[in-house]
Amino acid sequence: MITELPPAASTHYLRHLLAAKDATQALQIATDHVATVLGCPVSWAGLVEEEHLVMGAHHGVESTEMAAAWRLKVGEGIGGRVALERRPQMSRDYRHDSRRVPLLKRLIDNEGIQATLIVPILVADVTLGVLYAAHRQPYPWTTEELGTLEAIAHDLGVRLRQLDVDGRREARAAHSEQRAARALRHAQASARLASSFAQQDMPDAALDLLARELGCRVELRQEDGALVRAAGTLGEGNPRVVTRLRLDDDGLLTVVVIHTRELDEDGRAFVDLCVGLFRLQLLRVSERERTAERLTGELVDELLTGRVADWEVVRARMALTGLSVQPGAQILVAGRRVDGAEPPAVELANLLRTVSPGSPTVERGGRVVCVVHPRGRSAGELRDRLCDAVARSRHGWVVGIGRACADLVDYSTSYDEARAACELALRGETTGSVVTAHELGILGMASLPAAHLRTTVHDVLGPLLDLDDERGTTFVATLRTFLSHDRHLPDTAAALHVHYNTVRNRIARIEAVLGVDLRNVDDRFRLETALRMHELSAALGHV
Amino acid sequence: MRLITFTTGGETHVGALDGDTAVSLTRASGADPRFASMLALVRAGAEALDDARELCDSHPAEAVHDVQEVTLRAPLPDPPRLRDCSLFIEHLQPAFRGMARSLAAAADDPEAEYERLVATGKFDTPEVFSRQVVYYTADHTAISGPGDLIVAPSETRQLDYELEFAAVIGQTTKDVAPEDASGVIFGYTIFNDWSCRDLQMTVMESQLGPSRGKDFDGSNTLGPCIVTPDELGSPYDLRMEARVNGEVWSQGSSSTMHHSFEDAVVHFSRGRTILAGDVLGTGTVLSGSPVEIGKRLKDGDEVELEVHGIGVLRNRVQLPY
Structure with missing residues (x-):
């Protein structure tokens, strides 16, 4: 039964709600208003606290036990189902309702309550609590009464959220504060x-x-x-x-x-x-x-000379400066047959960038030195790419390539070989502009001390060199050409632009002076080696 | 339940995962000896497991830890026996062929050498693998757990992970009937059977098993938890995935198992005793190892094995190459 009230009653209720200073006051105002509007003797509201509904406020409750002990698990009993399912429930006669919870059954019966109408207090999808209207006799609730109770609960819910009844705002503020901190x-x-x-x-x-x-x-x-x-x-x-x-x-x-x-x-x-x-x-x-490093070349100098106190330190410095320490690196030494206006290092760096991006270059002894990492390419592929790049540059570059380094300790050997190859190529003693130490047959020789090279050359070729020096003959050149043409007299004569017999006589003289037999493979090996060492010494400025 | 072994403050606990928390059964039970270790819990049987469930529902506050604050260990660090079986058999052929390809790589003509090796028939899967549950007995003392650094032996140049999972036996018994076999399984965990392929290839010629190829400290990683059968449901429809540095390398499903755990239980218990705490590995799911897919681990890589329903088993490797 809805009591006839002046229209101002709703406004009065809302004003009171707005004036409520806390959740308890708001709940009390709501339950008082329920009793007034629905004309029922009893009303109470339960609030959700974690998994339970607890008494928030009540109107017309007579027993102190009901006020103190009413507590219902969300999902259990009639009120608990309202909270869980977020839809109203009504009971016209409590005494015959099987949904009741035993403990609360006694409380409700002691209170003499026989009919209840229960609606959820909702804000959006969140259940803040439940609102009860109750009679002490069986009572047929009407749809209109249900609508009125839902309207009261709705306004109550809005106010409870404003009052932050579930602490959500406080939690959000605390979370924000934590994040800010x-x-x-x-x-x-x-x-x-x-x-x-x-x-x-x-x-x-x-x-x-x-x-x-x-x-x-x-x-x-x-x-x-x-x-x-x-x-x-x-x-x-x-x-x-x-x-x-x-x-x-x-x-x-x-x-x-x-x-x-x-x-x-x-x-x-x-x-x-x-x-x-x-x-x-x-x-x-x-x-x-x-x-x-570019200014002093210190790190590269250490590597190229092999004067390193602690290889691990060098390895770490290389890694940290972006230089690869992977096996397979090769040293290139480049020079130019003609001088150009552009600084050589810059030009070569530009050239090498197309061959091996990121390779560091330094100037050393008037030549440009570069550490190249093959990155999965074969040595032949590197050489081909260099040849293409050098041919394209048209600036007379000559590049010597040293051995592939298995470890950092090989860098100095690879450098010596690349330098020697470059110098030999610059002297025109090779064909092609890109030469490897391997091709020149000087692997392992280029790092030998100058004195060692000189001694070996003079031990083997001394008398011939002296003759050439003293008499202006060309015995050494004849011997080199003869051996490089597989001891073929006509080819040697053609290469030297002399008569066939001249070559034959010179060879006989060479054999006599040096006490060797050029048909003997051991003698030829010694002479080949000494000739290469001689070229090497000359190219490196040792003689 | 998702059962774990963890350490905190220098103490080792047996516990259960509950969302983001680890509940110490050791502490919650007041140091009940049945919860002193995972093996003790497995041996204590179904009643202890029921008690564990109750402790998970109701426990003192001091028994609860944030799972991020503790160190998860191998859930069963001391199994009495570890058998790695070939319950998946599809993996074997690509694995054998992958090993043949590795062997052939050093030859002058790798392709011809590979063809020659394959023609010998030694790199085919013998039929016995499909007829019965074939296994090898792994070193049950070489157990590692989640987060452990896997240090490969100094002589290897090819360490592989193997994406597997395993069943833990819950009863000491023998002659288990097929219809009873599922009842003796305590739970399931993820298993990484680390393998040094180069060492394995060399020694397999002896026909006495993988030997040193799968035998080094920590070569058998278990974890991160043991999931009880009631929690996991069927173990025969689980998605499996291996990631290296976050990149998916292997994917498979337990639905492709040729033999079941129950087959293995029946087979192993026939006339012989199986022990509570025994671990039965599945063997590797198809494509579940780098050797099958032509990939290689690098020093410092992070390997994650994920079996849906069980979790993620994460380790980093330290390689000598």
């Missing part, structure tokens, strides 16, 4: 890291600083996975890779961050920021180091 800590840590980076130039120290700020383990690895350096330790928990970032376009160096915590969005953003700073730091340091 974390963001501030992260910003401070990032600033601290950037500041620390600015004060030092050692890549190793940068890795230590990164690990310290992130509180985890950080590794630098090469493209084949080999560990360059690690910093930081892992605490309790199961480690996982949270970031893996390539530090350069070639993918030579990767930073790996390993943490024992699964990072949320904020944590991941912080890690990304710190790793980004580290990448910048490494680029800054390596660029600076590379510039310094």
Whole structure:
């Protein structure tokens, strides 16, 4: 039965609701209003607290036990189902309703309640509680009464949300505060890291600083996975890779961050920021180091001369400056047959960029030296590409190629061979503009000390050299041409532009002076070797 | 239930995963010896498992840990026996052929050498694999767990993961009838059977099993948890995936198993005793190993094996090459 009330009653109810200072006041206003509007003697409201409905406010309840002990699990009993299913329930006669919960049955019966109408207090899809209207005798609830109770519950729900009855707003505020505090800590840590980076130039120290700020383990690895350096330790928990970032376009160096915590969005953003700073730091340091290397050639000098105190230090420096330390690197030495206006190193660097991108070049002894990594290409392919590039450049480049280096200790040998090959080619003693030490038969010779080369040459060819010096003869050239034409007299004569008999006489003289027999393979081997050493000494300026 | 072994504060606990929390059964039970270790729990039988369920529902606050704050270990670090079976058999042929290709790579004409090796018939799958459950006994003392660094032996140049999972036997018994076989399974976990292919290829010629190829410290990784059958449901329709540094390398399904765990239980218990805590590996699912797909692990790689319904087993490798 809806009591006839002036229209102002609703307005009055809303005003009171708005004036409520807390949830209890709002609930009390609502239950009072229910009793007034529906003309029922009893009304109460339960609020959801975790998994239960607890008494929020009541009107007309007579027993203190009902007020104190009413508590219903969400989903159980009639009120619990209203809260779970978010739709109204009514009971015309409680005494014959099987849905009741035994404990509450006694409370309700003691209160003398026999009919209830229950609606959920909803805000959007969230149930804040339930609102009861009750009579102490069986009562046939009408649809109109149900609508009225739902309207009261709706207004109540809106006000309860304003009052943050379920603490959601407070929780959101607390969460926001936590995020803000974390963001501030992260910003401070990032600033601290950037500041620390600015004060030092050692890549190793940068890795230590990164690990310290992130509180985890950080590794630098090469493209084949080999560990360059690690910093930081892992605490309790199961480690996982949270970031893996390539530090350069070639993918030579990767930073790996390993943490024992699964990072949320904020944590991941912080890690990304710190790793980004580290990448910048490494680029800054390596660029600076590379510039310094270009000026002094210190690192390359150490490699090319083989005067290295600690190979591991060199290996780490190379990795950190972006130089590949993979097996297979080859040293190129280039010179020009004609001088040009453009600085040679720049021009050759441009030329090599088309052959092997990213290869470092330095100037040394008037020649341009380059460390080339084949990156899966064969030595023949490298040579072909160089030939094409040199032919295209039309600047008279001559390039000598040393052996492929199995390890860093081979760099100096490869350099000696490349330099010797280049010098021989520049003297016109080879065909082609790109020559390998292998082709010239000087593998293993180019690194021999000058005195050793001189001694060997004079031991084998001494008398012939003396003759040429003293009398202006060309016995050494004749011998070289004769051997290079497989002891074929007509070809040798044609190559030297002399008569066949002249060659035959000179060869007989050479055999007599040196005491050798050119039909003997051992003698020929000694002479071939000595001739190459002689060429080498001349090319390298030893004689 | 998802049962785990974890350490925190220097103490080892047997526990259960409940969302993001790890409930210590060891602590919740007041140091009941049945919850002193996973093996003790397995041996204690169904009643202990029921008690574990109750402890998960009602436990003191000090028994609860954030799972991120503890270190998960191999759930069963000390199985009394570890048999790795060939319940999947499709994997064998591509694996054998992959090994033949690796062997042939060093020859002057690799393709001709590969053809020659294949023609010998030694790189085909023998028929016995489809007729009965073939297995080898792995080193049950070389167990590693989630997050452990897998350090390959110094002499290998080809370490592989193998994507497998395993059943843990729950009763010490023998002569199990087929209809009773599922009842003796305690639970399931993920199994990574790390393999040094080069060492394995060399020694397999002896026909005495993989030997040193699959036998080094931590070569058998189990984890991250043991899922009880009631929680997992059927173990024969699980998606399986292996990722390396987050990139999917292997995918498969347990629906392609040729033999079932029940077949293995019946086979192994016939006239012989199987022990509570025995672990039965499935063998590798098709394409579940780099040797089959022409890939190679690098030093520092992170390998994740995921079997849906069980979890993710994550390890990094330290390689000497």
